[in-house]
Amino acid sequence: xxxxxxxxxxxxxxxxxxxxxxxxxxxxxxxxxxxxxxxxxxxxxxxxxxxxxxxxxxxxxxxxxxxxxxxxxxxxxxxxxxxxxxxxxxxxxxxxxxxxxxxxxxxxxxxxxxxxxxxxxxxxxxxxxxxxxxxxxxxxxxxxxxxxxxxxxxxxxxxxxxxxxxxxxxxxxxxxxxxxxxxxxxxxxxxxxxxxxxxxxxxxxxxxxxxxxxxxxxxxxxxxxxxxxxxxxxxxxxxxxxxxxxxxxxxxxxxxxxxxxxxxxxxxxxxxxxxxxxxxxxxxxxxxxxxxxxxxxxxxxxxxxxxxxxxxxxxxxxxxxxxxxxxxxxxxxxxxxxxxxxxxxxxxx
Numbered sequence: 001x002x003x004x005x006x007x008x009x010x011x012x013x014x015x016x017x018x019x020x021x022x023x024x025x026x027x028x029x030x031x032x033x034x035x036x037x038x039x040x041x042x043x044x045x046x047x048x049x050x051x052x053x054x055x056x057x058x059x060x061x062x063x064x065x066x067x068x069x070x071x072x073x074x075x076x077x078x079x080x081x082x083x084x085x086x087x088x089x090x091x092x093x094x095x096x097x098x099x100x101x102x103x104x105x106x107x108x109x110x111x112x113x114x115x116x117x118x119x120x121x122x123x124x125x126x127x128x129x130x131x132x133x134x135x136x137x138x139x140x141x142x143x144x145x146x147x148x149x150x151x152x153x154x155x156x157x158x159x160x161x162x163x164x165x166x167x168x169x170x171x172x173x174x175x176x177x178x179x180x181x182x183x184x185x186x187x188x189x190x191x192x193x194x195x196x197x198x199x200x201x202x203x204x205x206x207x208x209x210x211x212x213x214x215x216x217x218x219x220x221x222x223x224x225x226x227x228x229x230x231x232x233x234x235x236x237x238x239x240x241x242x243x244x245x246x247x248x249x250x251x252x253x254x255x256x257x258x259x260x261x262x263x264x265x266x267x268x269x270x271x272x273x274x275x276x277x278x279x280x281x282x283x284x285x286x287x288x289x290x291x292x293x294x295x296x297x298x299x300x301x302x303x304x305x306x307x308x309x310x311x312x313x314x315x316x317x318x319x320x321x322x323x324x325x326x327x328x329x330x331x332x333x334x335x336x337x338x339x340x341x342x343x344x345x346x347x348x349x
Contacts, residue, residue, distance in 0.1 A: 004068035005318060009143060011061040013152065016133055018054045020156045022047060023130050024163045051108075051126070055101055062098060072211070087209045090139025097133040100125045130160060131187060135194065139208055143316070144199035146306055161188065234292040234301050234317070234325065234344050238263045239270055241338045252277050253286060258331065258338045267295040270342065272313065272329065274305065290315035290327055292344075301325065317344075 025047035062078045065071075073091065077084035079099065082092035107114055107122040114122075134153065138144055161184065168180045198204055241260020248254045258272040269292070276286040288305030290313070300319070307314035313329040324346075331340040 004064045007064040008061060008068055011057050011064065012137060013149070015054055015057040015061055016137060016153070016156060018050055018057060019130055019133055020159055022050045022054055023127060023160055025050065026126065027163050027167045030167070051104070055105055058098055058101060085211055087140050090136055090208055093132050094136035094140060097129045097136060100129045100132070104129075131191070134191065138191075138195055138199045144195075144204070148306075150200075157188070157191070233319070234268055234294060234327075235262070235265075236343045238339070238341050241270070241340075243333055243336050243338050248278070254278055258333070258340075260338060260340070262342070269293045269295070272305075272331070274308070274313075288313075288315075290317065290329070292317065292327070292342075303327075 029044055029047055066073055066075055066078055071086040073084050073086055077091065078095060081095040081099070082088050083095075084091045103122055104126045107119050111119045134157070137153065143149055164180075164184055168177055168184070171177045171180065198207070239260040239262045241258050244257045244259070246255045246257075253275060254277070256274045258270075258274075260270045260272075262268045262270070271291040272288070273290075274285060274288040276284045276288075278284075285305065285308040288308065289302060290305060291300055291302045293300045301317040303315050303317040303324075305313055305315045311330050311332060313327075313331055315327045315329070317325045317327055319325070325344050326346075328343040328345075329340055331338060
């Protein structure tokens with residue numbers, strides 16, 4: 001079910017990106033923004049189609065979340081806020097955002113019957129979806145501490161803040177400008193403070209409301225537990241292997257595959273795949289993944305490379321049940337031979 005795990009996170013990130021674009025276009029529409037090369041009808045049309053795309057991605061996000069066995073989330077929790085046993089508050093915020101989007105969609109379909117004033121009142125809820133969805137992603141996402149994801153969400157926030165500041169500057173009432181600026185400042189400060197003391201600190205999984213059954217009884221707070229039936233977990237130790245290179249492709253990208261075996265017990269195989277452009281004898285990483293398989297188990301542990309710095313490779317691994325881990329690999333390559341040191345620790349999300 002690993003594909004569902006990745007689909008849930010991927011659709012969530014894309015949905016927030018599309019929602020950000022929708023908010024920006026909506027603000028531009030309320031300000032009657034247009035230029036000779038960008039008429040208002042283009043803004044309105046793009047806003048409408050992106051809104052439908054947001055709903056589609058959120059629907060897939062919800063479905064894969066419910067179907068993924070990583071956490072006990074039922075269909076009821078997908079529509080009734082704060083009813084889940086897994087991180088109820090933060091998952092509930094996602095449900096609130098989903099319900100708000102559904103309200104906007106339904107009223108838009110019934111716009112002719114509702115009238116402009118009623119439709120407009122509900123349509124404003126779409127703007128509330130954005131901060132609620134952002135907090136949902138920060139509080140529920142198991143990858144909230146990844147540098148690239150933090151940067152992405154900060155970029156979303158900067159775009160929305162800049163758009164809001166531009167729209168506020170067009171207000172004719174000084175009182176309304178001050179109120180809007182104050183509300184925006186409070187929201188920004190609250191978001192930064194929440195991220196700093198919450199998801200970005202170790203042990204967030206436990207504090208966020210992850211059920212005790214999913215937490216490791218001996219690991220650090222937030223580490224996910226593995227059922228006994230899942231088989232042996234991957235272990236740390238030295239390994240040796242060989243290196244295979246393919247490419248470059250037409251776009252100049254090469255693939256480096258390191259296949260190895262551990263030198264001591266527990267015996268396990270390791271496969272590291274790095275993709276990118278050649279640079280100084282190495283690779284400027286575009287993507288990569290790591291796979292571990294203990295010799296006594298048919299269960300593989302796989303996950304993406306999240307950091308590549310010189311000889312150091314860091315990857316997040318997922319295995320059977322709810323087990324997740326962080327793998328740090330110090331790798332040395334000499335010709336077609338590779339040696340390295342693998343350190344595996346339970347992931348604290």
